[in-house]
Amino acid sequence: MALNTFYKVLVGVVVTVVVILAIAVPVALLCCGDADRQTPGLNAVPGGNILIKEGDPESGKAYIEKITSFLKPYMEMSKKTEVINCNSTVRPQGNQVCDYPESFLSHCGRSTNFGFNRSTPCVLLTLTMDESFRPTPYENLHELPKDIPRDLLADMEEDLENGKLRKGIWVDCNNDYLYSPKPLFPDYYYDNVDAEGYLPPIVAVMFKLTSKKNQDIRVECRLWAKDIDSTDQRSKVSFTLRLDGE
Structure with missing residues (x-):
């Protein structure tokens, strides 16, 4: 009898652990997402579904806080x-x-x-590379x-140095945008x-949403x-932008 009770308790403990892991792992994935990965590749901050409401500063607060937290180590580099x-x-x-001064963010800075309070949200792109x-x-x-892409080609042609492209990895997003400082991750x-x-x-990308209200804008x-x-x-990295308003 005592042995049966022991096994019942053991089975109960195992089941409990499995249930906790089944809940915790998806929650952790939802919490962090691609934007917080430090694994090699292109990442976006914030990522996922980005929803803001016109004339409502509170709707952008969480995104502003996320970007501010992400930028903190950069602001302390100097x-x-x-x-x-x-x-x-x-x-x-x-x-x-290499330093990354805040001035590089230009119109996508903290000021x-x-x-996000102007219906022109910025998404910060980072590229992490290693030997893999x-x-x-x-x-x-x-x-x-x-x-x-034609728009990327135009940017490249404007930035030629003695007939050669600037060395680095170029990036292009399939929507209306404005890059800071430019659509390039310099090789140095x-x-x-x-x-x-x-x-x-970081390559900061500003999206102008005022002419695209109340629709999901998928960006890659x-x-x-x-x-x-x-x-x-x-x-590559994908996310969705939406501006709700009248």
């Missing part, structure tokens, strides 16, 4: 001694990492609440595929990804580089 201002000729060495995912940048216009940000305090660069942002497989989920 206090560290190993942080430098990088460009195509000044690259990180040793334990150095505008990231556009390290696309090769295009070097000139002749290497571009025929299906390159990836020279020292293992250094302490390293943070990936995609990386463009020499050897990216368009079916590789790490090379």
Whole structure:
């Protein structure tokens, strides 16, 4: 009898643990989502379904708080001694990492609440790379595929340096947008990804929704580089925007 009771208790404990895990794992996935991943690939903050209401600042509050929290480590970078201002000729060495000043966010900065109170919400894109995912940048216009988006091609042509493309991984989103600082993750940000305090660069994308009220706007942002497989989920990120109003 005592043995049967023991097994009943044991079975009860196992069932309880399984139920807790079944609940906890989906909740954790819903909580964090793609935007909080640090695994290689393109990510968006905030991500998922983004809903705001025209004339209602409270509707954007959660998104503003999420972006503010995400940016906190970036805002503290300048206090560290190993942080430098990088460009195509000044690259990180040793334990150095590239700074990402807030001014790069431009119209998507904290002073505008990231556009959420103006019906022009901003989404921050980051690209994390390591040895398992390290696309090769295009070097000139002749290497571009025929299906390159026209708007991205125009941005590339405007940004040529001595006839060559700026080195880095380009990104394009399939909707009305405005990029800050530009639709490019510069290659020098990836020279020292293992250094302490390293943070990936950000491309901020502002979406103008005032002419698209009360409809779900599905956005897909995609990386463009020499050897990216368009079916590789790490090379793209999707989210939905909606502005409710009269």
